[in-house]
Amino acid sequence: MSEIVNPAKNQLHKLESEGVPNPFKDVDFADLELSLYRPRTFFSILLSWIVTLMTFLALIPLFTVLWMLLWRGGKRLTLALFTQLPPAPLERGGGFGNAIVGTLIMVGIATLITVPFGVLTGVYLAQAKDSKFASAVRFAAKILTGFPSILAGVFAYGAIVLVTGGFSALAGGVALSILMLPTIILTSENAIAMVPPKMKEASIGMGATTTQTALMVLLPTAMPGILTGVMLAVARAAGETAPLLFTALFSNYWLMSHGRFNLMQPTASLAVLIYNFSAMPFANQVELAWAAALVLVLMVLATNLIGKSLSSEQLHQ
Amino acid sequence: MASTSTPNELQNPLEGLTPERIWQPPSSSQRWGDAVFRRLCFAFAVATIGLLVWLVLEIAFKAVPAFREFGFSFLTGRTWNPNLHQYSVLPEIWGTLYTSLLALGIGSAFGVAAAIFLSEGFLGEVVFGILKSFGIHLHPFWGKLPRQMEALLKNLIELLAAVPSVVYGLWGLFVVIPVIRPLCNWLHEQMGWIPFFSTDLSGPGVFPAVLVLSIMILPTIAAISRDALVSVPPKLRMAAYGLGATRWETILGVILPTASRGIFGGIILAFGRALGETMALAMLIGNANRLTLSLFSPANTLAALLANTFPEAGRREVPVLMYAALVLLGITLTVNIAGAVILERAVAQAEAK
Numbered sequence: 001m002s003e004i005v006n007p008a009k010n011q012l013h014k015l016e017s018e019g020v021p022n023p024f025k026d027v028d029f030a031d032l033e034l035s036l037y038r039p040r041t042f043f044s045i046l047l048s049w050i051v052t053l054m055t056f057l058a059l060i061p062l063f064t065v066l067w068m069l070l071w072r073g074g075k076r077l078t079l080a081l082f083t084q085l086p087p088a089p090l091e092r093g094g095g096f097g098n099a100i101v102g103t104l105i106m107v108g109i110a111t112l113i114t115v116p117f118g119v120l121t122g123v124y125l126a127q128a129k130d131s132k133f134a135s136a137v138r139f140a141a142k143i144l145t146g147f148p149s150i151l152a153g154v155f156a157y158g159a160i161v162l163v164t165g166g167f168s169a170l171a172g173g174v175a176l177s178i179l180m181l182p183t184i185i186l187t188s189e190n191a192i193a194m195v196p197p198k199m200k201e202a203s204i205g206m207g208a209t210t211t212q213t214a215l216m217v218l219l220p221t222a223m224p225g226i227l228t229g230v231m232l233a234v235a236r237a238a239g240e241t242a243p244l245l246f247t248a249l250f251s252n253y254w255l256m257s258h259g260r261f262n263l264m265q266p267t268a269s270l271a272v273l274i275y276n277f278s279a280m281p282f283a284n285q286v287e288l289a290w291a292a293a294l295v296l297v298l299m300v301l302a303t304n305l306i307g308k309s310l311s312s313e314q315l316h317q
Numbered sequence: 318m319a320s321t322s323t324p325n326e327l328q329n330p331l332e333g334l335t336p337e338r339i340w341q342p343p344s345s346s347q348r349w350g351d352a353v354f355r356r357l358c359f360a361f362a363v364a365t366i367g368l369l370v371w372l373v374l375e376i377a378f379k380a381v382p383a384f385r386e387f388g389f390s391f392l393t394g395r396t397w398n399p400n401l402h403q404y405s406v407l408p409e410i411w412g413t414l415y416t417s418l419l420a421l422g423i424g425s426a427f428g429v430a431a432a433i434f435l436s437e438g439f440l441g442e443v444v445f446g447i448l449k450s451f452g453i454h455l456h457p458f459w460g461k462l463p464r465q466m467e468a469l470l471k472n473l474i475e476l477l478a479a480v481p482s483v484v485y486g487l488w489g490l491f492v493v494i495p496v497i498r499p500l501c502n503w504l505h506e507q508m509g510w511i512p513f514f515s516t517d518l519s520g521p522g523v524f525p526a527v528l529v530l531s532i533m534i535l536p537t538i539a540a541i542s543r544d545a546l547v548s549v550p551p552k553l554r555m556a557a558y559g560l561g562a563t564r565w566e567t568i569l570g571v572i573l574p575t576a577s578r579g580i581f582g583g584i585i586l587a588f589g590r591a592l593g594e595t596m597a598l599a600m601l602i603g604n605a606n607r608l609t610l611s612l613f614s615p616a617n618t619l620a621a622l623l624a625n626t627f628p629e630a631g632r633r634e635v636p637v638l639m640y641a642a643l644v645l646l647g648i649t650l651t652v653n654i655a656g657a658v659i660l661e662r663a664v665a666q667a668e669a670k
Contacts, residue, residue: 044563052439054430055470058539061532062477065488072491121365124358133362139657140366146586146653148593150620151376154642157627158375178372185365209343209351214358239481242595242620246627274483275596278490286491293484304479308472 066297073294076287081295086252086273089282096292098254099268102169103296105255106248106269107237109173110180114233117177118184119226123214125185126192138189144182152178153243161247169255169267172248179240180233187232191225191311192218224310231307235300241271250276270296373646380643383636391640397606397622404637406619406644408608413618413648416523416598417591420530424591425584427531428538431474432580433568435539436546440467471543478536486600489529494518494601497525501613518613521603527612529597534587541586541660545579546572548667578663585656593649595620619645 036042080095087094121137128134156175161167195218203213219226249266250273256262270292277289343351383391387404394405434440441463453459501518508514518524549572557567573580603615604625619641627638 040563040566044565047565047568048439048442051430051434052443054427055434058427058431058477058532058535059470059473061488062473062480064492065480065484068488068492069484117361117364120358120361124362127358128362137362137365140369142657143650143653144365144369146589146593146649146656147372148595148620148645148649150593150595150623151372151642151646151649154623154627154639155372155375158379158639159371178368181365181368207342209347211351211354212343212347214354235479239479239483241481241483242599242624245624246630249628271481271483271596274487275600278487278600289487290491293487296481297484300479300481301476304476 069290069294069297072287072290073292076291077294081288081291085254086268086277086288087284088252089280089285092284094284094288096268096270096273096288096295098251099270099273099292100295101255102248102251102267103238103269103271103299105263106169106172106176106244106267107234109170109263110176110237111230111234113173113177114180114184115230118181118229118233119188119219121185122188122192122226123218125189126218127210127214129193138186141182141185144178145186147178147182148242149179149240150242150245152176153245153247156243156247164264166264167247167249167266168264169248170263172244172267172269175243175247176237176240179243180237183233183236184226184229187229188222188226191222191229194225195221228307228311231303231310235303235307238303239271239296239300241269241275244269244272245275248272270299373650376639376642376646379639380636383640384643387637387640392644395606395608399631399634402633406622406641408606409617409619409622409641410644410648411608412523412602412616413592413620413645415616416527416530416602416618417588419523419527419612420534420591421584421588423527423531424534424587425538428535428583428587429542429580431535431539432542432546435467435471435474436543437564437568437572438463440470474536474539477532478540482533482594482596483600485529485533486597489525489597489601490521493528494520494525497528505613512610513612516609516611516614520615521601522613522615523602523609524612526598526601529601530591530594533594533597534591537587537590538580538583541583542576542580545576545583545663545667548579549575578659578666582656582660582663585652585659589649589653589656592652593620593645595624599624619648 036045080093081097082095082100083097084093084095085098086096121141125134125138152175155178156171160171160174164171199217199221200213203217208216248269251266251268255265255267274289274292274296277285277292280286383404391405392410393407394403395407396403396405397408398404444463444466448459448462498518501514501522501524505514505517553571553575554567557571562570598618599621602617602621604617604621605615607614607616609616623638623642623645626634630638
């Protein structure tokens with residue numbers, strides 16, 4: 001240490017002997033070192049450690065969840081899970097093929113409802129920008145983002161189940177669509193707003209109508225961003241349980257009954273299956289719940305990651 | 318080599334293109350289509366607001382019969398007895414607020430810590446510290462590692478939000494409860510006189526529910542806080558360092574106060590999430606109609622009550638549950654609107670700088 005300090009000190013001594021006042025005369029250099037014995041630096045280093053520790057602690061749940069899913073769910077992961085029906089209590093084996101189909105169908109219904117609705121609203125918001133009405137719509141969408149999922153179920157119960165007279169896949173799809181809509185509106189608005197203005201101006205300059213500009217320039221350019229929004233919304237909806245509990249209910253059978261495909265009957269879903277089976281006192285059902293959780297998480301995470309990779313490609317271009 | 322072609326022999330790229338073929342005014346059918354498309358977009362935008370209004374009205378109107386019958390005593394009584402047709406939700410309101418506030422405390426401490434860790438370059442220090450111990454300095458490949466690690470960590474925390482809540486419920490039921498049970502019962506035996514520890518944890522209860530809930534809201538808080546911290550102008554940070562402040566004097570004295578509105582808005586939004594969160598609570602809180610301070614006692618929340626009672630509700634019970642849903646709607650809408658307004662102001666404030 002002294003070897004490093006010495007040349008500088010020598011320089012100072014030289015300057016002092018030449019009559020230049022030493023500007024560091026009153027400075028104790030040891031006082032400037034980072035030391036644990038000084039409260040200020042000790043406090044700083046301590047907090048740095050605490051924050052580091054807390055961040056890694058926050059990641060523990062993620063890893064234990066994934067580990068438990070692979071360990072307890074992976075044990076039961078066989079092809080039979082995807083082709084068989086849920087077992088009765090005390091029955092062995094079984095699967096949840098109908099729940100996977102049910103989840104896909106209800107998310108599909110919700111996607112069919114929300115994609116046109118959300119994307120066109122996004123087009124409107126991106127065009128109208130700062131008008132008062134557009135801000136109001138944007139605010140409504142933001143409020144809908146935080147709308148409790150169980151209340152979406154209550155709404156679909158009142159609006160669909162009570163009206164049609166029974167639990168159905170349709171009611172489940174409608175409930176899910178309320179949760180998907182705000183994500184799709186806000187992400188498609190963002191994606192469209194990020195299209196370079198010169199492209200839009202060029203299109204209008206060529207004499208294109210607003211519609212032609214929107215359909216042939218804005219939407220194709222913003223497509224990766226919009227798809228990201230749709231994928232994220234789908235991933236969220238696929239994992240939702242609360243809105244399905246009393247709209248689609250649950251069923252131990254396939255949607256296909258008596259050779260006919262019927263959407264107006266109680267429908268199974270992976271999420272509700274996990275909820276129902278986790279509370280059962282039978283080991284087989286609990287195992288199935290873990291396996292269903294593994295399948296559900298894989299589906300949700302895959303959709304999520306694919307969606308995110310779509311828009312990161314757009315950013316790199 | 319001399320070119321044999323003369324300008325006359327070059328093909329004119331614009332040959333045959335009259336101005337009318339390059340551009341033309343929209344035909345009447347295109348104009349008609351344009352008008353329809355515009356109105357369609359506008360109609361969907363109106364429908365978004367209409368949907369929000371419809372959601373509120375649907376629940377409110379279905380709750381009217383129960384409101385007529387029970388009035389405001391529904392909010393202050395403690396009984397829930399379908400056999401006697403007596404209903405009130407004070408324990409559920411208390412449970413909703415109690416669990417959400419506790420989870421918010423834990424979640425925001427960890428969420429803000431993670432946001433600071435990810436935005437103030439701590440990770441770079443950790444990674445470089447490790448690299449230094451291997452004798453690697455300023456390597457073109459390894460030098461990029463901290464930034465990549467930061468992105469990876471940010472994505473991992475975002476993945477926490479992507480795990481469905483029912484999976485967290487399952488994990489809480491079979492992992493968290495068995496792990497924390499001995500600790501909770503030890504706390505009860507040693508310090509049972511403190512009201513928070515006044516009962517033992519026999520299975521589901523408030524504390525496991527709060528733990529899992531705080532993990533679920535952590536990503537929201539971390540993401541929004543990180544955005545707020547990153548948008549603090551760098552010159553403020555440099556000025557603080559230049560005045561001789563230590564890193565944490567800078568963070569606590571300059572950066573956090575500047576980003577406080579954004580962070581606060583994020584915390585309020587997370588509070589809204591926690592209030593409306595259903596599945597993890599329905600699975601972990603024990604569904605007991607109890608008004609309790611104890612962390613280890615089973616309790617109930619409004620959302621869990623709806624989830625557990627609605628599927629088997631009879632004709633007479635539905636309006637009552639709609640009333641409970643209306644109460645939950647009122648609480649969450651208030652909190653969400655407050656959070657959205659605060660965040661909007663924080664963004665406006667950041668842009669004004």
